[in-house]
Structures are given as structure tokens and as C-alpha cells.
Amino acid sequence: xxxxxxxxxxxxxxxIAGLKDxxxxxxxxxHERRGGMYIDIGSxxxxxxxxxxxxxAQGVHGELERSIFIGPRGxxxxxxxxxYQQEREEEQVDFPRVAEAMxxxxxxxxxxxxxxxxxxxxxxxxxxxxxxxxxxxxxxxHLDVLEKAxxxxxxxxxxxxxxxxxxxxxxxxxxxxxxxxxxxxxx
Amino acid sequence: MWHHYELDSxxxxxDQPLTLWKTDxxxxxxxxxxxxxxxxxxxxPQGYIFxxxxxxxxxxxxxxxxxxxxxxxxxxxxxxxxxxxNPQNITPHLTTTTNENNKEFTTKAxxxxxxxxxxxxxxxxxxxxxHHDEGLxxxxxxxxxxxxxxxxxxxxxxxxxKHMTFVSDENRDVLKSPEHMVVxxxxxxxxxxxxx
Numbered sequence: 001x002x003x004x005x006x007x008x009x010x011x012x013x014x015x016i017a018g019l020k021d022x023x024x025x026x027x028x029x030x031h032e033r034r035g036g037m038y039i040d041i042g043s044x045x046x047x048x049x050x051x052x053x054x055x056x057a058q059g060v061h062g063e064l065e066r067s068i069f070i071g072p073r074g075x076x077x078x079x080x081x082x083x084y085q086q087e088r089e090e091e092q093v094d095f096p097r098v099a100e101a102m103x104x105x106x107x108x109x110x111x112x113x114x115x116x117x118x119x120x121x122x123x124x125x126x127x128x129x130x131x132x133x134x135x136x137x138x139x140x141x142h143l144d145v146l147e148k149a150x151x152x153x154x155x156x157x158x159x160x161x162x163x164x165x166x167x168x169x170x171x172x173x174x175x176x177x178x179x180x181x182x183x184x185x186x187x
Numbered sequence: 188m189w190h191h192y193e194l195d196s197x198x199x200x201x202d203q204p205l206t207l208w209k210t211d212x213x214x215x216x217x218x219x220x221x222x223x224x225x226x227x228x229x230x231x232p233q234g235y236i237f238x239x240x241x242x243x244x245x246x247x248x249x250x251x252x253x254x255x256x257x258x259x260x261x262x263x264x265x266x267x268x269x270x271x272x273n274p275q276n277i278t279p280h281l282t283t284t285t286n287e288n289n290k291e292f293t294t295k296a297x298x299x300x301x302x303x304x305x306x307x308x309x310x311x312x313x314x315x316x317x318h319h320d321e322g323l324x325x326x327x328x329x330x331x332x333x334x335x336x337x338x339x340x341x342x343x344x345x346x347x348x349k350h351m352t353f354v355s356d357e358n359r360d361v362l363k364s365p366e367h368m369v370v371x372x373x374x375x376x377x378x379x380x381x382x383x
Contacts, residue, residue, distance in 0.1 A: 008377075012370060012377055015359065015370065015372050016361075016370065018359075019354060019356070019359060019361060055352070056352050056354065056361055056363050120250075121250060121255070153248060153255050153257075153258060153259075154259075155246045155248060155259060156244045156246055156259040156261060157210075157211060157212060157213055157214055157244055157245075157246050157259075158211050158246070162248065162250060162254075162255035163254050163255065164254045164255045164256070165251075165253050165254035165255070165256060165378075166254070167254055168253060168254035169254075
């Protein structure tokens with residue numbers, strides 16, 4: 001597991017380096033890569049973009065290094081704050097937000113929508129084809145509720161609906177609750 | 188190579204709504220009658236500074252195996268912004284205008300031009316860039332802050348705003364925001380949440 005994590009870290013660092021290299025192709029002189037016409041954009045812009053990328057790369061590396069410690073005896077994730085802080089964080093529950101999310105989950109149609117989105121982003125007509133029992137206007141209003149609760153996000157350009165990380169977690173949690181209830185009924 | 192960019196003196200305006208850039212990730216549109224001043228190099232337009240009503244929409248969202256991260260970015264463009272590249276598609280839709288009310292825009296455009304290129308109207312550059320048929324640069328002015336920058340080349344997108352950096356190349360993305368940092372490659376990702 002430790003070796004796998006190390007390998008993942010190494011790959012991620014390579015990917016970040018790759019992204020930086022790709023960005024260079026945007027700002028590098030075209031004539032260095034192939035023939036054609038060129039415009040020069042000025043070193044301030046080039047420096048600015050380079051600064052941005054360096055900032056991102058350093059940020060990612062810094063966070064990785066602060067959060068994950070790889071030593072001679074293996075790898076461990078550093079959790080900031082002791083048990084006390086974790087306990088305190090648990091106490092700071094945003095109840096209105098939780099209630100909104102729970103309320104959004106509290107409808108059979110909305111759970112079905114989340115279920116469809118678990119397999120990937122979908123356009124509203126694709127959802128409509130899958131969920132024939134829901135009318136188009138009702139589907140739109142359900143999606144609005146889910147979006148407001150932060151369980152779904154809509155792409156503004158393509159228009160697809162995507163399930164968010166909290167949405168995925170909430171859906172899994174709701175199915176687990178259903179399983180617990182089912183098990184309780186069987187007992 | 189040494190080149191000079193200059194801000195043209197002629198005031199122009201768009202004769203119809205224009206889409207300056209559009210992909211499945213984002214779109215920049217400006218309304219009819221948006222003012223424009225050409226940025227020239229050796230007398231030829233290489234880009235424009237626009238001022239009017241416009242809108243930037245960019246889906247700064249990353250799809251990961253654990254769910255989508257980020258929100259769409261929507262920015263109303265009422266302050267001057269700069270576009271470098273692709274002038275051949277814009278120039279035919281610009282007409283000259285002599286409206287006296289344009290002086291405010293002229294001053295704003297000059298200030299923004301100076302601010303963006305730092306060294307003034309004519310300055311030396313020794314750095315190359317993709318040909319403008321393929322690459323575009325947008326800079327959006329921000330009061331009391333560095334301009335938001337959008338660099339585009341085919342499917343590659345780099346967007347840097349005050350509180351967000353978004354880099355995308357097809358299925359490989361990086362999103363850095365105050366809430367989290369996400370690095371994703373074909374859905375596989377690492378997500379680091381901010382510690383407040």
C-alpha cells in the first residue's frame with residue numbers, strides 16, 4: 001500500500017511537470033517548434049503565465065509535502081490538529097446547510113436523479129429519457145433543488161448536470177441508511 | 188526578435204454581437220456597439236481592447252471519480268479587457284466611430300494597455316507566442332488587482348483570477364481555489380482541502 005502511494009505521488013508529480021511543459025508550448029516561441037507566422041506577446045505576459053504555473057505547481061507540491069510524509073519506514077498522511085481539534089470541528093456543524101442537503105435528498109425523484117448522475121454527467125434530455133415518470137418541468141425544479149443544496153452542479157456552456165463530491169457522498173449515505181433500515185426490517 | 192506593440196488611435200465599435208471565443212468549456216461574447224481600439228504591430232492589428240457589455244462564461248469544473256469539483260465562472264465584462272490574437276475574425280465587424288463620449292474609454296484603454304504591458308505604449312519584447320490563428324490571450328481588468336488572465340490554445344485553457352487558478356487540457360485539469368486544490372488526470376485525482 002505504501003509503495004502504491006509512493007508510486008501515485010511520483011506519477012502526480014510527473015503529471016504536474018507535464019502540465020507545466022504543456023503550458024510552455026503555449027507561451028514558447030512557435031518558431032522553435034514548427035514553421036509558420038508568429039506574434040510576440042511580450043515578456044510580461046510570458047512571465048505572468050509562468051508565475052501562475054509555478055505558483056500552482058509549488059502550491060500542489062507544498063500541500064503534498066505538508067500533508068503526506070514519506071520516510072524510510074513508509075508513508076503516512078499527516079492530519080493537522082489533534083483529537084481535540086477534530087472533536088471541535090465535529091461540533092461546528094452547519095445545521096441549516098445539513099438540513100438543506102437532507103431536504104434535497106428527501107424525495108424519491110431526486111434520489112433517482114442522483115442515481116443517474118452517479119454514472120457521469122448528463123444533459124437534461126438524457127435524464128428525461130431515463131426518468132420517464134418525471135415531467136420535464138418537475139425534473140428542472142428537482143435539479144434546481146439539488147443544485148441549490150450543492151449536490152449537483154450544472155455546466156453553463158454545455159449544460160450538463162454533474163453530481164458533486166458532496167452529492168456523491170450524500171447519495172451513498174442515503175443508500176446505506178436504506179440498507180440499514182432494510183436489514184432492521186428483516187430482523 | 189524585437190517587436191513593438193502600439194495602441195491605435197482610431198476608435199471603433201462592433202456592428203453586431205460577436206463571439207470572441209467559444210468551446211465546450213467556455214465562451215466570451217460582446218454586444219453590438221462595444222467600443223474597440225486596435226493593438227497593432229507594424230501597423231497591423233494583432234488584437235483589441237474592448238469596452239462595452241460582454242460576458243465571460245467558463246466552466247471551471249473538474250469531473251473526478253469522486254464527483255465534480257468547482258463551479259462555473261461567470262463574469263460580466265463592463266470594464267475594458269484585452270484580446271490578443273485572431274484579429275482577422277474581428278476586424279470585419281468593426282466600424283469607426285467619432286462619438287465624443289468615447290474619451291473616457293480611450294483613457295481607460297490607454298491605462299489598461301500601459302498596466303498590462305507595463306513598459307508603455309512601445310516597448311521591446313523578446314518572447315514568442317503561438318500564432319494567433321491558434322492561440323488567444325485575454326486580460327480582464329480588475330480594480331486594485333492584477334488583471335485576470337485567460338490563455339487559450341486549442342483545448343488548452345489557463346485561467347488565473349484573483350482567487351482561482353484553472354488549468355485544463357482535455358482530461359487533465361488543475362483547479363486551485365481558496366477551498367481546495369484539485370489535480371486530475373482522466374478522472375483520477377488528488378484533492379487537497381484548505382485548512383481554515
